[in-house]
Amino acid sequence: MAAGAPRIFVSHLAGVAVFDPNGDQVGRVRDLVAMLRVGRRPPRLLGLVVELSTRRRIFLPMTRVIGIESGQVITTGVLNVRRFEQRPTERLVFGELLDRVVRLVETDEEVTVLDVSIQQLPTRRDWEIHRVFVRKGRSGAFRRAKGETLTVEWSAVTGFSLEEHGQGAESLLATFEQLRAADLANVLHHLSPKRRGEVAAALDDDRLADVLEELPEDDQIEILSKLKEERAADVLEAMDPDDAADLLGELPTEDVERLLKLMQPEEAADVRRLMAYEEKTAGGLMTTEPIVLRPDATVADALSRVRNPDLSPALAAQVYVCRPPDETPTGKYLGTVHFQRLLRDPPFTLVGALLDDDLQPLAPDAALPVVAGFFATYDMVAAPVVDESGSLLGAVTVDDVLDHMLPDDWRETEFHLVEEEPHAT
Structure with a gap:
């Protein structure tokens, strides 16, 4: 639904049909899932409980709802068909x-x-x-x-909202809801293992995935090991593929295979592809989800993709122009168009006419010092990774380069600094 859309009363959603983008019905709305917050702040709506034709009830996150209109719900078409299980912090609206x-x-x-x-x-x-x-x-x-x-x-x-003195993970999460993922990771890092597991179990999949990406490796493994395997697979799907691959690379082989088999096939395929590269190479550092456009796409098309709030600033800084297919690995890589160039040209301009094709892309086996040198030399925040056939495999972002160049304990050091700062004189 577009921003500024009118309010919708939930009674109008009871039993309405849920469709995929092709117009095929996938189920019906049976309830809505919300999370209460401290004081009188309005609850956040997490998603819908959808009953499939098989009568199985699944959870559909609001991030996968394209529109709610004319007595129907339209989704992105990506569904996780595991049975819905209500978590301690969630409330069913109906x-x-x-x-x-x-x-x-x-x-x-x-x-x-x-x-x-x-x-x-x-x-x-x-x-x-x-x-x-x-x-x-x-x-x-x-x-x-x-x-x-x-x-x-x-x-x-x-009579609805949490009280300030409320106990348990629900109150803690409500209190820290506005924190950035890195700051919430700081909070979890300093909790006891038992408490850390309780809070992690109460976070929704997307939030937990963001937090895991910011935690030290030992904390990541500890939290993932305490989750049920199906939940762990869901969280891995929600993580950036490169971060999920790094985390899985630290687990025993038998655990890795079980988790990959539980993941959605397309998500698992991206992670497997990344795990095939050495960790400190361009292939091991890259994400498989950059913005890819065909040469006949327009500046308006590119800007609409850049606006995606789920993209990191580094990934949103440029788009990669390739021959079809539009997902990695692509057809022939043609060049890059930087965000600033998109802002300077009319919306109807074709991106194929704006290519920066002077810079040599990174090879997947390029070692970390080579990748870091590329970023430093050309003042880049992201760079394409292209194989010998000329296909775009993914993109490396500067945050991943820094993550692998800093000392292994840099996250713990940063946590220490954040914790001690208020006491500085």
């Missing part, structure tokens, strides 16, 4: 929030929740529960209240 008795903050009157509205945040892909439709008084099994109905902001009622 099952746990509707028909609940809460109180109006201003008057302390009891009201019954009849419906809630959701909306997409204007500058992000996140969704929130925004408003609450309530009836004054209680509803019961043997009587139906006929009190006044009204729609109020989420903050105008109490």
